[in-house]
Amino acid sequence: MSTAARIPEEPHDVTRPHVEHKVNYIGIFVTLLGLTVVTVAIAFVNIQSELAKVLIALLIASIKAWFVLTYFMHLKFEGKLIYVITIIPCLLCVLVVVSLIPDVVMTLPTMKTSSLKVFNDVVGTFHKSINVAPQE
Amino acid sequence: MSTIVDHGYIPEEHAPDPVIGHGDPTPPGKIAIWLFLASEIMFFIGLLGSYIILRSGQPKLFADQHEVLSKPLAALNTIVLIFSSFTMALAVDAAHKRNQKKTVICLLLTFLCAGGFMCVKAIEYNDKYHHYTVVAFEGDKAYAYDGHVHEQDDKEMTLDGYKMEITGPSFNIHLISEHEMKIMAGEGKEEATPHEYKIEKSKISQSMWYGPWKNNFFASYYVITGVHGLHILCGMIPIFILLCQAARGRVMGPAIEYTGLYWHLVDLIWIFVFPLLYLI
Numbered sequence: 001m002s003t004a005a006r007i008p009e010e011p012h013d014v015t016r017p018h019v020e021h022k023v024n025y026i027g028i029f030v031t032l033l034g035l036t037v038v039t040v041a042i043a044f045v046n047i048q049s050e051l052a053k054v055l056i057a058l059l060i061a062s063i064k065a066w067f068v069l070t071y072f073m074h075l076k077f078e079g080k081l082i083y084v085i086t087i088i089p090c091l092l093c094v095l096v097v098v099s100l101i102p103d104v105v106m107t108l109p110t111m112k113t114s115s116l117k118v119f120n121d122v123v124g125t126f127h128k129s130i131n132v133a134p135q136e
Numbered sequence: 137m138s139t140i141v142d143h144g145y146i147p148e149e150h151a152p153d154p155v156i157g158h159g160d161p162t163p164p165g166k167i168a169i170w171l172f173l174a175s176e177i178m179f180f181i182g183l184l185g186s187y188i189i190l191r192s193g194q195p196k197l198f199a200d201q202h203e204v205l206s207k208p209l210a211a212l213n214t215i216v217l218i219f220s221s222f223t224m225a226l227a228v229d230a231a232h233k234r235n236q237k238k239t240v241i242c243l244l245l246t247f248l249c250a251g252g253f254m255c256v257k258a259i260e261y262n263d264k265y266h267h268y269t270v271v272a273f274e275g276d277k278a279y280a281y282d283g284h285v286h287e288q289d290d291k292e293m294t295l296d297g298y299k300m301e302i303t304g305p306s307f308n309i310h311l312i313s314e315h316e317m318k319i320m321a322g323e324g325k326e327e328a329t330p331h332e333y334k335i336e337k338s339k340i341s342q343s344m345w346y347g348p349w350k351n352n353f354f355a356s357y358y359v360i361t362g363v364h365g366l367h368i369l370c371g372m373i374p375i376f377i378l379l380c381q382a383a384r385g386r387v388m389g390p391a392i393e394y395t396g397l398y399w400h401l402v403d404l405i406w407i408f409v410f411p412l413l414y415l416i
Contacts (some may be wrong), residue, residue, distance in 0.1 A: 017316075028225075029218065032222075033215065043415035044161055050195060057412070069404070072222075085170045085171055086174065089181075093181040093243070
């Protein structure tokens with residue numbers, strides 16, 4: 001390829017015909033804002049189950065991420081190559097989280113109560129077991 | 137899939153790219169930036185993975201400590217970042233349509249939003265920098281204090297917050313949270329009002345501000361938000377350069393598009409970080 005034949009200024013623009021993507025950006029923006037409000041609102045609802053809280057938050061975050069990826073990042077209009085490049089790290093992310101499930105499930109039940117109380121209880125039990133009066 | 141118009145004759149500069157293969161319309165720059173984004177995704181999942189591990193080890197600690205962080209400020213930051221992502225998408229669109237004025241305005245808005253995000257972040261970090269947990273003696277009793285210190289000199293510090301007598305056999309300054317202190321100071325009632333306490337420095341046995349050393353929650357908080365903030369700062373540099381070039385009349389379409397892709401990814405990461413650190 002001879003470099004002389006190339007157009008010196010902004011060759012990329014000239015060589016690639018740009019395909020018009022009609023995206024309703026304002027609509028996507030409003031959707032993302034709405035989902036953010038939902039995320040914050042759910043945080044103030046008293047949900048007892050920690051797992052449910054995390055899953056709901058992650059679900060809404062994933063929906064938002066899907067909107068950003070598809071429309072803001074134009075993934076909807078890209079070729080197969082870009083899809084492959086995006087999907088592989090996303091699958092690896094899922095793999096990382098799934099491989100951490102054993103760690104999350106096998107948490108000590110005592111740690112689920114108040115952190116300070118647990119600490120005092122544990123140390124108190126230790127003092128009792130070695131027959132030392134706790135320092136007041 | 138986008139299509140190529142077949143003109144019959146292909147000039148040399150329009151010839152199929154030997155690197156990508158025959159007829160693939162994806163420019164190499166776009167592939168490069170997507171590969172970079174892929175590595176960024178995996179970098180952040182590493183950080184979030186360590187957060188998951190730490191959180192699962194001390195769920196109660198994380199649930200208590202995150203109450204210290206300001207939800208309204210973080211929500212504001214989320215909105216600012218989503219708005220900047222929106223203006224960036226508009227800038228990319230305007231650049232492709234060769235609309236110089238709109239490109240400049242959108243890039244400027246994006247840049248200002250990025251600056252605004254960093255300002256809010258600075259306010260948040262500054263708040264933590266003044267937030268202390270102190271253990272001090274008064275006679276033969278030990279007290280724990282937790283609150284904001286706005287004035288201190290060599291002899292005395294004025295702390296605006298909560299006070300609690302330490303009665304248990306042991307007390308850990310790393311594990312105590314403002315939330316827990318509030319409940320204890322109010323003797324079970326949620327709403328204890330903060331008081332101003334003057335603490336003599338010579339009576340202090342332990343004191344620390346809410347830095348990464350406070351506990352695992354704050355270590356995760358500083359690392360994740362810090363690295364994310366660094367990405368915002370790094371993104372501001374190309375946005376500023378492209379803004380200057382566009383203002384001079386050179387609208388660099390592909391460069392704006394690639395910077396936009398990076399910017400959307402930074403926004404996307406914040407979308408996950410925000411609920412994980414601030415809300416749950």
